[in-house]
Amino acid sequence: MQVPLVDLHAEYAMLRGEILDALDGVFTGMHLYLGPETEALEAEWAAFCGVDHAVAVATGTDALLLGMLAGGVRPGDEVISVGWTFIATLEAIVHAGAIPVVVDVDPDTLTMDPSLLAAAITPRTRAIVPVHIYGHPAAMTPIMDLAAEHDLFVLEDAAQAHGASYHGAMSGSLGHAGAFSFYVTKNLSAYGEGGMVTTNDADLVEKLRMLRNHGRSATGHEIVGYNGRMQEVQAAIVRLKLKRFVEWQARRRSIAARYNEALAGLPLCLPFEAEDCRHAYHLYMVRPADRERLKAGLEEAGVAYAVHYPLPANRQPAMAPWGLNDVVLPVSDRAAEEVLALPIHPMLTDDQIGHVIDTVHRTLS
Numbered sequence: 001m002q003v004p005l006v007d008l009h010a011e012y013a014m015l016r017g018e019i020l021d022a023l024d025g026v027f028t029g030m031h032l033y034l035g036p037e038t039e040a041l042e043a044e045w046a047a048f049c050g051v052d053h054a055v056a057v058a059t060g061t062d063a064l065l066l067g068m069l070a071g072g073v074r075p076g077d078e079v080i081s082v083g084w085t086f087i088a089t090l091e092a093i094v095h096a097g098a099i100p101v102v103v104d105v106d107p108d109t110l111t112m113d114p115s116l117l118a119a120a121i122t123p124r125t126r127a128i129v130p131v132h133i134y135g136h137p138a139a140m141t142p143i144m145d146l147a148a149e150h151d152l153f154v155l156e157d158a159a160q161a162h163g164a165s166y167h168g169a170m171s172g173s174l175g176h177a178g179a180f181s182f183y184v185t186k187n188l189s190a191y192g193e194g195g196m197v198t199t200n201d202a203d204l205v206e207k208l209r210m211l212r213n214h215g216r217s218a219t220g221h222e223i224v225g226y227n228g229r230m231q232e233v234q235a236a237i238v239r240l241k242l243k244r245f246v247e248w249q250a251r252r253r254s255i256a257a258r259y260n261e262a263l264a265g266l267p268l269c270l271p272f273e274a275e276d277c278r279h280a281y282h283l284y285m286v287r288p289a290d291r292e293r294l295k296a297g298l299e300e301a302g303v304a305y306a307v308h309y310p311l312p313a314n315r316q317p318a319m320a321p322w323g324l325n326d327v328v329l330p331v332s333d334r335a336a337e338e339v340l341a342l343p344i345h346p347m348l349t350d351d352q353i354g355h356v357i358d359t360v361h362r363t364l365s
C-alpha cells in the first residue's frame with residue numbers, strides 16, 4: 001500500500017464535475033482575474049475568518065509582502081519573525097526592503113516564543129510576523145500586547161493555518177492582518193497558486209487593492225505596485241473546496257486524534273495543542289527519538305513523510321547577507337534534527353491511516 005502526503009488525484013476525482021463546470025463558467029464569462037469569483041471568495045473567506053475584509057492576491061508570499069507594505073513597512077525597517085518557518089516568510093521581509101530579525105520558538109508549539117520578543121525590539125522595529133507553523137496558532141495575546149506597547153504592526157503568517165483558532169478567534173483575525181496561501185498542498189488550496197490577506201482595517205484594504213494591481217486606483221497608477229492578482233480559475237476552485245472545508249478540517253482532526261491515541265507511548269513526541277487553541281493540522285509533525293530509523297521503516301512500507309524543515313530558514317544560504325546564518329536559535333536548531341511529518345489529509349482512507357499506525361509501531365516498538 002502507498003500512502004502519499006497529499007492526494008490531489010483522489011480530491012480531483014471527487015470534485016471533477018463541479019470543477020469543470022466552474023472552469024467553464026469562468027471561460028464563458030472571460031473575466032480572467034479579479035472578477036466575480038475572486039470577489040465572492042474574498043467575502044466568503046472574510047466571513048469564515050470572522051474579519052471585515054479579505055483581499056485576494058496571487059500567492060501566499062504576495063500576501064505577506066503586500067500585507068507588510070500596506071501595514072507601513074518601509075526600506076530599512078526591522079521586522080521580527082522566526083527562524084522556524086518556510087523561507088517565504090523571511091523572503092517577503094527582504095522583498096519589502098526590510099531587515100529580517102529572527103527569534104526562537106517555543107519548544108512545545110514551535111511558534112514564536114513571546115518571551116524573546118522584547119529583547120529583539122529596537123527603535124527601527126516596525127512589524128512582527130508570527131508564524132502559525134504546521135497549523136498551530138502562535139501565542140498571539142502576548143505578541144499583540146507587546147506590539148501595542150511599541151506601536152508595531154502584526155501580520156500573521158497563516159499560510160499553514162486555515163481554520164486554526166486561538167482563544168476562540170480564527171487565524172487571520174488575530175493580528176492587524178493575516179496572510180494565507182492557497183498553494184496546492186495547503187489545507188485549502190488552488191490548482192496552482194493563490195493567497196489572501198485578511199484584516200479589519202479598511203485603510204489597509206484600499207492599499208492592498210492598489211498594491212496587487214500595479215498601484216492602480218480609480219484615477220490612475222497612484223503608487224508603484226506589483227502584479228499580485230488572483231486568477232479567476234483559482235478563485236473558482238478554492239471556492240468549491242471551501243464548501244467542504246469544515247468537513248475536511250474535521251476529518252484532519254479526527255485523523256490526528258486517531259494517531260495521537262495509537263502512537264502514544266512510543267519513543268516519539270506527538271504534536272502539541274495548547275489550551276484553548278485549535279490546531280489546523282496542516283502537518284502532523286512528530287519528533288521521534290530515532291528519526292533515521294523511522295524514515296527507513298516508512299520508506300520500506302510505502303508511507304510518504306516530509307522533514308519540514310531540514311534547516312531553519314535563517315540558516316539557509318540565501319539569508320547570509322542579513323547575517324542570519326550564525327544566529328543560534330537552540331529550539332529551532334534542535335527541531336531541524338528531530339521533526340518528521342506523517343501523512344495527514346482528508347482523502348486518507350481508514351486503511352491507509354491503519355497502515356501508517358502499524359508501520360510506526362512496527363518500526364519503533
Ligand SMILES: Cc1ncc(COP(=O)(O)O)c(C=O)c1O
Pocket residue numbers: 059060061062085086088089131157159160180181182183193194195
Ligand atoms: C509558513 C509559510 N509562509 C509562506 C508561504 C508562502 O506561500 P506561497 O507558496 O503561496 O507563496 C508558505 C507556503 O508555501 C508557508 O508555508
